[in-house]
Amino acid sequence: xxxxxxxxxxxxxxxVFVNGRPLPNAIRIRIVELxxxxxxxxxxxxxxxxxxxxxxxxxxxxxxxxxxxxxAIGGSKPRVTTPNVVKSxxxxxxxxxxxxxxxxxxxxxxxxxxxxxxxxxxxxxSRILRNKIGNLSQPSQYDSKTSPPQISYNPVxxxxxxxxxxxxxxxxxxxxxxxxxxSRAWPSVHTVSNILGIRAFMDPAAIAGSESYQPKxxxxxxxxxxxxxxxxxxxxxxxxxxxxxxxxxxxxxxLSGYVPACAYSATNQYGVYxxxxxxxxxxxxxxxxxxxxxxxxxxxxNLHSALSFKNTSREAVERKSPLSKHQHEGLSAVHGLSDS
DNA sequence: GCCGTTACGGTTGAT
DNA sequence: ATATCAACCGTAACG
Numbered sequence: 001x002x003x004x005x006x007x008x009x010x011x012x013x014x015x016v017f018v019n020g021r022p023l024p025n026a027i028r029i030r031i032v033e034l035x036x037x038x039x040x041x042x043x044x045x046x047x048x049x050x051x052x053x054x055x056x057x058x059x060x061x062x063x064x065x066x067x068x069x070x071x072a073i074g075g076s077k078p079r080v081t082t083p084n085v086v087k088s089x090x091x092x093x094x095x096x097x098x099x100x101x102x103x104x105x106x107x108x109x110x111x112x113x114x115x116x117x118x119x120x121x122x123x124x125x126s127r128i129l130r131n132k133i134g135n136l137s138q139p140s141q142y143d144s145k146t147s148p149p150q151i152s153y154n155p156v157x158x159x160x161x162x163x164x165x166x167x168x169x170x171x172x173x174x175x176x177x178x179x180x181x182x183s184r185a186w187p188s189v190h191t192v193s194n195i196l197g198i199r200a201f202m203d204p205a206a207i208a209g210s211e212s213y214q215p216k217x218x219x220x221x222x223x224x225x226x227x228x229x230x231x232x233x234x235x236x237x238x239x240x241x242x243x244x245x246x247x248x249x250x251x252x253x254x255l256s257g258y259v260p261a262c263a264y265s266a267t268n269q270y271g272v273y274x275x276x277x278x279x280x281x282x283x284x285x286x287x288x289x290x291x292x293x294x295x296x297x298x299x300x301x302n303l304h305s306a307l308s309f310k311n312t313s314r315e316a317v318e319r320k321s322p323l324s325k326h327q328h329e330g331l332s333a334v335h336g337l338s339d340s
Numbered sequence: 341g342c343c344g345t346t347a348c349g350g351t352t353g354a355t
Numbered sequence: 356a357t358a359t360c361a362a363c364c365g366t367a368a369c370g
Contacts, residue, residue, distance in 0.1 A: 011366060020350030020364055042342055051366050056343060073363045074352030 015049025022070035023050065023058075031058050032068050080118045081128055088113045089125060090133050101125040 008016040017023065027048060034044045041059060045052040062068055085108065092104050101122045108114040120128070 009366090017365055018351090019366080020352080022364055040342085045343095052343065053345075053367075054365050056345090057365085060344085071363050072353095074354075074361085076354040076361070079355085 011049065011051060013046060013049040013051065015051075017050075022073075023054065025068065028058055028068040028070075031055055032062050035059050035062075078118075080114070080120045081124060085113060085120065086128055086132055089128055093129060093133060101129065104129075 008018045010016055022028075027050060030048060031044055031050065034047070035041065039047070041055050042052060044050070045055045048055075058068065088108060088111070089104055092099055092107055102125075104125050105119055105122055108119050109116065114120070
């Protein structure tokens with residue numbers, strides 16, 4: 001019930017988590033970092049007190065997409081039956097009342113109203129004819145309601161499809177786009193103490209309060225800094241997505257609101273990405289462990305590199321193949337760390 | 341022991 | 356304003 005953030009529950013390993021919600025980015029990042037340092041997943045799981053299934057999932061996703069961020073939660077998929085499409089269907093039907101749904105589908109493609117990725121199925125077209133167009137005599141009304149003709153472009157949000165079609169339609173979505181730049185600055189701080197011990201994590205209070213849990217905003221929020229180095233090139237898959245959706249702006253604001261209890265409200269703001277952030281608490285320890293070298297490497301403190309970026313694909317459907325793709329590079333590239 | 345997978349109970353957000 | 360629904364979450368447990 002209460003949602004607010006709820007503090008979390010404790011898993012078998014002693015780690016705190018909030019059921020139904022993504023792990024804080026700070027932890028996600030650490031998972032990736034530790035993996036890059038060569039720590040085995042099972043050890044990462046134990047050290048961070050995150051279930052191995054989750055570690056596995058996060059690493060697999062990172063290898064695949066280059067992003068550490070969780071996927072987009074909630075919302076609805078973009079509808080293929082945009083007002084514009086419905087309108088075209090109506091026009092076709094009006095022009096030829098005897099037209100078959102499959103013919104309409106072909107015309108939508110032929111006329112460029114839809115591309116193969118977003119063309120409605122024949123059954124959808126039939127439904128549209130039945131429900132929205134019905135007898136097609138009086139078009140007027142409907143339009144008004146659905147009218148926004150173009151919609152799509154404004155995307156502030158991830159799923160947008162160009163309804164007009166983009167070239168190649170390729171990618172579609174851009175989900176949460178994301179790039180994060182994170183940094184690893186965190187550690188700096190104190191905590192380092194135990195690697196294994198990592199108590200910080202365990203303490204619910206710490207977590208809840210301190211960081212992360214952001215109350216609302218999903219994470220991709222912030223994020224991308226223009227600067228990510230090179231990372232992307234890496235795999236080549238796609239990277240284009242740089243969209244910028246930044247929503248974090250407001251986030252901060254509301255965040256503060258939300259985060260009530262947090263003692264350190266500030267800390268969490270956007271935690272990770274914003275660039276500022278820094279929360280320091282809990283995660284911090286990485287330093288000890290992880291970084292021996294990074295520390296050294298870190299050149300500029302502030303620069304933290306980007307860790308991940310990329311989009312997560314929304315095409316979940318097709319994504320099924322796990323890792324394989326890039327792996328090594330991924331690794332190397334990781335957060336900029338290497339390169340820069 | 342390790343790890344990929346998946347059922348489960350959960351949250352979210354657009355419609 | 357409420358309810359649906361589909362997307363995602365992490366844990367736990369199976370193999």
